[in-house]
Amino acid sequence: NITSHDVSTEFSLNTPLIDILQSHHLDFYQPCGGQATCGKCLVRFSSGAPKISYFDRLFISPEELDSGYRLACKSVLDQSAVLELPAATDIQHLVVETGRVAAAVNPLIRTKRITVKKPDLESGKSDQDLLADACEIEQISAFILKKLPDILRTSNFKITILTAGNKILDIYPGSENPTVYGIALDIGSTTLVASLHDINAGKTLAVETAINPQTRYGDDLVSRLSFIIKYGDSQQKLTDVVISKLNDMISRLCHKAEISSEHVYALVASGNVVMTHLFLGVNPRYVGYAPFTPVFKEMRVEQASTLGVKIHPEAQVYVMPNIGGYVGGDIVSDILTAGFGTGNGKTRLLIDIGTNCEVVLEHKGKMYAASAPAGPALEGSCIRYGMRAEGGAIYDSDGLNSVRTISDRPARGICGSGLVHLIDALYSENYIDLSGRISLDRAFPADVLFAAAEIDNQRAIRIIDKFHGAERDLYLVQDDIREFQLARSAIVAAWKLLCRVSGCGPQNIDEIYIAGAFGNFIRPDAAIRLGLVPAKNLNHIHFIGNASLEGGRMTLLDRDVPDHVRKMAAEISFIEMAGRLEFQDLYIENMHFPPL
Amino acid sequence: NITSHDVSTEFSLNTPLIDILQSHHLDFYQPCGGQATCGKCLVRFSSGAPKISYFDRLFISPEELDSGYRLACKSVLDQSAVLELPAATDIQHLVVETGRVAAAVNPLIRTKRITVKKPDLESGKSDQDLLADACEIEQISAFILKKLPDILRTSNFKITILTAGNKILDIYPGSENPTVYGIALDIGSTTLVASLHDINAGKTLAVETAINPQTRYGDDLVSRLSFIIKYGDSQQKLTDVVISKLNDMISRLCHKAEISSEHVYALVASGNVVMTHLFLGVNPRYVGYAPFTPVFKEMRVEQASTLGVKIHPEAQVYVMPNIGGYVGGDIVSDILTAGFGTGNGKTRLLIDIGTNCEVVLEHKGKMYAASAPAGPALEGSCIRYGMRAEGGAIYDSDGLNSVRTISDRPARGICGSGLVHLIDALYSENYIDLSGRISLDRAFPADVLFAAAEIDNQRAIRIIDKFHGAERDLYLVQDDIREFQLARSAIVAAWKLLCRVSGCGPQNIDEIYIAGAFGNFIRPDAAIRLGLVPAKNLNHIHFIGNASLEGGRMTLLDRDVPDHVRKMAAEISFIEMAGRLEFQDLYIENMHFPPL
Structure with missing residues (x-):
C-alpha cells in the first residue's frame, strides 16, 4: 500500500530515526539542531510509534501523542513502523522494518563496470594483463580466463566485474547489470534456516527452514559426537546430509525468488563449533574432550564448489569464526548483531540461552566470553x-x-x-x-x-x-523447578564470573541482549524478576532472536564485516569455566531466586 | 653395474667435474687449488672422457690420455661418463649422465618434519593455530583441516608436512617419510611426453609418450584453431581429450614405477601458446588473428583437481609462461635448459625449429624473442x-x-x-x-x-x-629446394633481426642452442655451411632436443626456477615480425646460401 511517493527502508534495531531520514537525504527542519529544545521536527507514526520520551511530553499534547506524533530528533525505532512525513519533503510515507540495517551501500560482492584497454601489437599484452591493469587485481582464475576473450570482444572491452575482496568471481558484458544474490545460513543443531538476499538492494527475498538432517544421528551435539566417535570417519556422513539439505533449501529459495542459483555469489554460515566443523567436513570429536580443542577457530572462506554447495561455482562461502571451547560462530553473529566492538564505550552483555549457555561481556572496550552447561531444561527436556x-x-x-x-x-x-x-x-x-x-x-x-x-x-x-x-x-x-534452578544458576554464574574477571559491576551494564530461539519468548520482566539477567530498566533488555541469520545478512550487506568479525573473534578473551573453582562457588551461591 | 661404493649422479651440460665432485662432498686433493699448475688431481674416465685440454697435455702422457686420464680441475663434462676415483675417496666409481642437473637439493615440494605444540586450556588455541605457529604458514586448507586432528594425536604432535611455496599440500604422521613425486609434461601439438620423477632423489623413474589426441581435430595448430572457430565452444572438447590422455599416461607412469598417483604432488607443463591455453580450457582463437593476443602469458599455477588431472587432489600444476605471440612456454623451457638469464655475461642464441621457428637472443643481459613462419618444409611437408x-x-x-x-x-x-x-x-x-x-x-x-x-x-x-x-x-x-630456402630464410631473418635490434654482431654470439625434435637430427657442420646458424666453432653449437620436458624436470627439482622463469618471461622483449619491413627485407636478402 505504498504510493509512488512512498519509500520502504530497513534499519537495525535501536537506530535513531534521524539517521534513517538522513540516509534518504531528507533534510529535515531542525532549528535546534536535534537538541529537542524547539519541538519543530514533528512526525506522525501511523503504526509502530516508539515509546513516548520525556522530550515528547514537553512539546506534544496527550491527544497528539495518542495519534502517533513524536519528535523525530528523539525517536529511536524498536519495531517496524510507517511514518507520515511533512508535506515539504518529497516522501509522504516511510515504511521501516525492524531488525534490519539500512539498505546496503557496501555489499560484500562489489559490482563494477570497467573499460579494458584493447590489445595491440606494440604492448603485446595478454587479455589477462589488460584486465589486471583495468581492475588492479593480479590474480585471475582460470574460470575467468575461460570467459574473458569472448566477453571482452563481444562487449567492445567494456565489462562488468563482480569481486569479493581481491578475487574476481565473474565477468559480464558491460551492457549487463547482473543482480547479485547472497545467502545467509544458520546451522542450528536442530534447525537450518537460510535466507536469500539481493545484496545491492539490501532486500530479503525468501527464507527457508528445515530440520537439520543430522538429528537422525543424534538429537543433540553430545549424541552426534558419540556417533562420530563410535563409527570412525562417519563425520563425512553428517557433512553430506547437511550439504545436501542446504542444496535443497537453496533450490527452494531460488525457485521462490525466481532466480538462478548461479547468481548467488556468497553464502555466510553461522553455527556452533561442532556445526561449523561438520559443515566443512572437519571432524569435531576432540571438541568433546578436555582441553576441548577445535580444529579451527578463524573465519574460513571456502569456494562453494569445493564444499559441494550448489551456487555460483566461484562463490565464496564465509564461515563465522569460533571464539573457543563451545563458543562458536553463532555467538559471533550474536555480538555482531548486538553491535559489540563498535567502540562507543557502552558496556554490553549478551546471553545466548540453550542447552549450552554462552555469555559475552563487553566492558571498557574489552570483550570476554564464556560458556556454561545450562542443561536441557530451558528447551523443555x-x-x-x-x-x-x-x-x-x-x-x-x-x-x-x-x-x-x-x-x-x-x-x-x-x-x-x-x-x-x-x-x-x-x-x-x-x-x-x-x-x-x-x-x-x-x-x-x-x-x-x-x-x-x-x-x-x-x-x-x-x-x-x-x-x-x-x-x-x-x-x-x-x-521441574529444581531443573530450572540448575539451569538458571549456570547462566547467572557465567555472567557474574565475567563481570568479576572484567571488573564490571552488574549495575554498570548498559545493554543486555538475549539471543537464541528460546530467549525470544521470555518476557523481560520475568527474566529480571527471576534474576536471569542483571536487574535494570526493562528498556535495556533487547531480544535479538536468531542472530545467526542476521549476522550472515549483515556480512552480505557490508564488506567491512568480515574484518570486524575477525578482529572481535581474535580479541575476545575466552574464560574457561570447566574446573574453575570460582565458577563452582558462584554456581552454588546463585541457586536461590532473588528476593521479590 | 654399480657396486656398493659407486654413486650415480646427474649433471647439466658443460658442468665442471669439480663442481659435481664437491656436490658429493668428495674433498679432492688439489694442492694448487684448481689452477692446473700441479697435475695432482688425476681421475680416470672408463667411459665418456672429455676432450683433451691444453692443461691435460702438460701433465699427462699420451698413453695415459688414451686410457682416459684427465685433470679433474679442468674437466668439463659434455656427455655421460663413468669415472674411477682415487682410492682415498669413499666412492670408487662415479656414474654421471648428461643433460641433467645435479641431484636436487632444493626440490619444488618441500618435506619438513615439525613438532606441533600440544593444545591446552589456557591458550585455547585450535589445531590450525598450533600448526600455523609450528610451520609459519597462515593459510591452511580445509583438506588439511580434515586430516589434522587425527594425525596430530596419533603421531604425538610430530608430523611431516609437504609444502609448495606457502601452501601445505599434505600432512603425514612424523614417523612416515613420504616419497614425493612430480611429473614433467611436454604438450606438443603432435606428441605428449610425460616423465615421472622422485623429486627428492632427483631421479627420473619413467617416461611415457603418446600421440596428442587433438590431432583428430586437425593435424596442425592452424587447423585446430579453425575447428574451434567453426564449432563454437569446441575448445572444451580439445581440452577434455588432452586431459583424459594425460590421465592415461599418468596411470601408466605410476604403474611402471609402482607408486600411487596420490603421491604425485606437482606437475609442470610446457607447451606452445595454443597448447597451454587448451590445457587450461581457455579458448586460444584470438591468438590466430592480429594482434595475436593470448588470453594469458604469466606462469599459471592451478590445482590439479580443478583441471581434472588425477594426481594428489591438492597438487599444484605449473604451466610455463608464454612470452608473447607464438612464443610459448615450450620456448621458456628451452632457454631455461640452455641457461639463459643466469647472468654470466655470455651472448646466447636459441633457435627452436619447427613449422614456426622461435628465436631468442640474450646479449649484454637483455633478452629478445621472435617467431617466424618457417613453414612445414622442415617437417617433411x-x-x-x-x-x-x-x-x-x-x-x-x-x-x-x-x-x-x-x-x-x-x-x-x-x-x-x-x-x-x-x-x-x-x-x-x-x-x-x-x-x-x-x-x-x-x-x-x-x-x-x-x-x-x-x-x-x-x-x-x-x-x-x-x-x-x-x-x-x-x-x-x-x-623442394625452394621450399627449404623459404624456411631457412625465415629462420635466418629472425635471428639477424634480433641481432640488429640488440646491437649484437652475429660473430659475438658465444653459444648457439638448437631445440626442437627436428633440430636434434641436423649436423652442426651442415647447419653452419647452409648458414642456418651464425658461423662459429662447432663446439659452440648445442643440441638441446625436446627441452620442454627438461624445463619441467628442472622446475620440479629446483623451487627457485618458477621465479627465475617468471622473471625471464617478463623481461624478454618480444619483437613482433609480422608486418615489419625490416624483416621482409632480411627475408628476401637471405634467400641465397652463403658462399662455400
Whole structure:
C-alpha cells in the first residue's frame, strides 16, 4: 500500500530515526539542531510509534501523542513502523522494518563496470594483463580466463566485474547489470534456516527452514559426537546430509525468488563449533574432550564448489569464526548483531540461552566470553510435562489466571519459556519460595488455573487449561523447578564470573541482549524478576532472536564485516569455566531466586 | 653395474667435474687449488672422457690420455661418463649422465618434519593455530583441516608436512617419510611426453609418450584453431581429450614405477601458446588473428583437481609462461635448459625449429624473442617425397655416397633433416648453386647415389638407395629446394633481426642452442655451411632436443626456477615480425646460401 511517493527502508534495531531520514537525504527542519529544545521536527507514526520520551511530553499534547506524533530528533525505532512525513519533503510515507540495517551501500560482492584497454601489437599484452591493469587485481582464475576473450570482444572491452575482496568471481558484458544474490545460513543443531538476499538492494527475498538432517544421528551435539566417535570417519556422513539439505533449501529459495542459483555469489554460515566443523567436513570429536580443542577457530572462506554447495561455482562461502571451547560462530553473529566492538564505550552483555549457555561481556572496550552447561531444561527436556516449542505447548503465564499455548491449541505440555513464565507467575504470588520450594502454606483460590497437587510423592502444581479445553491436566512438579534452578544458576554464574574477571559491576551494564530461539519468548520482566539477567530498566533488555541469520545478512550487506568479525573473534578473551573453582562457588551461591 | 661404493649422479651440460665432485662432498686433493699448475688431481674416465685440454697435455702422457686420464680441475663434462676415483675417496666409481642437473637439493615440494605444540586450556588455541605457529604458514586448507586432528594425536604432535611455496599440500604422521613425486609434461601439438620423477632423489623413474589426441581435430595448430572457430565452444572438447590422455599416461607412469598417483604432488607443463591455453580450457582463437593476443602469458599455477588431472587432489600444476605471440612456454623451457638469464655475461642464441621457428637472443643481459613462419618444409611437408621422421625416411647424407635412413629401412621418403642434409651434400659438391638452383653444368659420377633427372618439367636429382634396396627411386626436385630456402630464410631473418635490434654482431654470439625434435637430427657442420646458424666453432653449437620436458624436470627439482622463469618471461622483449619491413627485407636478402 505504498504510493509512488512512498519509500520502504530497513534499519537495525535501536537506530535513531534521524539517521534513517538522513540516509534518504531528507533534510529535515531542525532549528535546534536535534537538541529537542524547539519541538519543530514533528512526525506522525501511523503504526509502530516508539515509546513516548520525556522530550515528547514537553512539546506534544496527550491527544497528539495518542495519534502517533513524536519528535523525530528523539525517536529511536524498536519495531517496524510507517511514518507520515511533512508535506515539504518529497516522501509522504516511510515504511521501516525492524531488525534490519539500512539498505546496503557496501555489499560484500562489489559490482563494477570497467573499460579494458584493447590489445595491440606494440604492448603485446595478454587479455589477462589488460584486465589486471583495468581492475588492479593480479590474480585471475582460470574460470575467468575461460570467459574473458569472448566477453571482452563481444562487449567492445567494456565489462562488468563482480569481486569479493581481491578475487574476481565473474565477468559480464558491460551492457549487463547482473543482480547479485547472497545467502545467509544458520546451522542450528536442530534447525537450518537460510535466507536469500539481493545484496545491492539490501532486500530479503525468501527464507527457508528445515530440520537439520543430522538429528537422525543424534538429537543433540553430545549424541552426534558419540556417533562420530563410535563409527570412525562417519563425520563425512553428517557433512553430506547437511550439504545436501542446504542444496535443497537453496533450490527452494531460488525457485521462490525466481532466480538462478548461479547468481548467488556468497553464502555466510553461522553455527556452533561442532556445526561449523561438520559443515566443512572437519571432524569435531576432540571438541568433546578436555582441553576441548577445535580444529579451527578463524573465519574460513571456502569456494562453494569445493564444499559441494550448489551456487555460483566461484562463490565464496564465509564461515563465522569460533571464539573457543563451545563458543562458536553463532555467538559471533550474536555480538555482531548486538553491535559489540563498535567502540562507543557502552558496556554490553549478551546471553545466548540453550542447552549450552554462552555469555559475552563487553566492558571498557574489552570483550570476554564464556560458556556454561545450562542443561536441557530451558528447551523443555528433563521436565515431566516438557515438550518442544510446538503447537499446544504452554509458553507463557503472567498471573494465576493466565496460561497461553502456542497456536492457541489445547495444552499438551510445557516448553522452555513456559517453564520460566509458570515459575515466575507462581514465585510472584509466593506459591514458590525463594529457595525454589513449592509452598503448601496457603491454598490456591478456587477460580484460578492452578491447584496444589502431589505427583509420585513430590509436591506439584496442577495446571488447568480451561481456555483451550485441554483433555488432560498438566503438572509442574518440584523436580521441574529444581531443573530450572540448575539451569538458571549456570547462566547467572557465567555472567557474574565475567563481570568479576572484567571488573564490571552488574549495575554498570548498559545493554543486555538475549539471543537464541528460546530467549525470544521470555518476557523481560520475568527474566529480571527471576534474576536471569542483571536487574535494570526493562528498556535495556533487547531480544535479538536468531542472530545467526542476521549476522550472515549483515556480512552480505557490508564488506567491512568480515574484518570486524575477525578482529572481535581474535580479541575476545575466552574464560574457561570447566574446573574453575570460582565458577563452582558462584554456581552454588546463585541457586536461590532473588528476593521479590 | 654399480657396486656398493659407486654413486650415480646427474649433471647439466658443460658442468665442471669439480663442481659435481664437491656436490658429493668428495674433498679432492688439489694442492694448487684448481689452477692446473700441479697435475695432482688425476681421475680416470672408463667411459665418456672429455676432450683433451691444453692443461691435460702438460701433465699427462699420451698413453695415459688414451686410457682416459684427465685433470679433474679442468674437466668439463659434455656427455655421460663413468669415472674411477682415487682410492682415498669413499666412492670408487662415479656414474654421471648428461643433460641433467645435479641431484636436487632444493626440490619444488618441500618435506619438513615439525613438532606441533600440544593444545591446552589456557591458550585455547585450535589445531590450525598450533600448526600455523609450528610451520609459519597462515593459510591452511580445509583438506588439511580434515586430516589434522587425527594425525596430530596419533603421531604425538610430530608430523611431516609437504609444502609448495606457502601452501601445505599434505600432512603425514612424523614417523612416515613420504616419497614425493612430480611429473614433467611436454604438450606438443603432435606428441605428449610425460616423465615421472622422485623429486627428492632427483631421479627420473619413467617416461611415457603418446600421440596428442587433438590431432583428430586437425593435424596442425592452424587447423585446430579453425575447428574451434567453426564449432563454437569446441575448445572444451580439445581440452577434455588432452586431459583424459594425460590421465592415461599418468596411470601408466605410476604403474611402471609402482607408486600411487596420490603421491604425485606437482606437475609442470610446457607447451606452445595454443597448447597451454587448451590445457587450461581457455579458448586460444584470438591468438590466430592480429594482434595475436593470448588470453594469458604469466606462469599459471592451478590445482590439479580443478583441471581434472588425477594426481594428489591438492597438487599444484605449473604451466610455463608464454612470452608473447607464438612464443610459448615450450620456448621458456628451452632457454631455461640452455641457461639463459643466469647472468654470466655470455651472448646466447636459441633457435627452436619447427613449422614456426622461435628465436631468442640474450646479449649484454637483455633478452629478445621472435617467431617466424618457417613453414612445414622442415617437417617433411610440401616436399614432393617428404614424410615424417619415421622408419625409412632419409635423414642424413654427408656426401655423394651417403644416404642414411631411419631404422636402416629401405628409403620411403625424405624427412626434414634429410632435406637439409641432402641439400648440404649437393651444395657442397656444387650440384646446387648459391641461388639454390640445381646445376646441370656437370654430370654426377656414375658410382654415386645421385643422378640428374627431370620431373614434371622441373630440374630434379634422383636418389638411389642402393644400400637399403629401396623398391623405388626418390627425387629431390627444384621446388623442394625452394621450399627449404623459404624456411631457412625465415629462420635466418629472425635471428639477424634480433641481432640488429640488440646491437649484437652475429660473430659475438658465444653459444648457439638448437631445440626442437627436428633440430636434434641436423649436423652442426651442415647447419653452419647452409648458414642456418651464425658461423662459429662447432663446439659452440648445442643440441638441446625436446627441452620442454627438461624445463619441467628442472622446475620440479629446483623451487627457485618458477621465479627465475617468471622473471625471464617478463623481461624478454618480444619483437613482433609480422608486418615489419625490416624483416621482409632480411627475408628476401637471405634467400641465397652463403658462399662455400
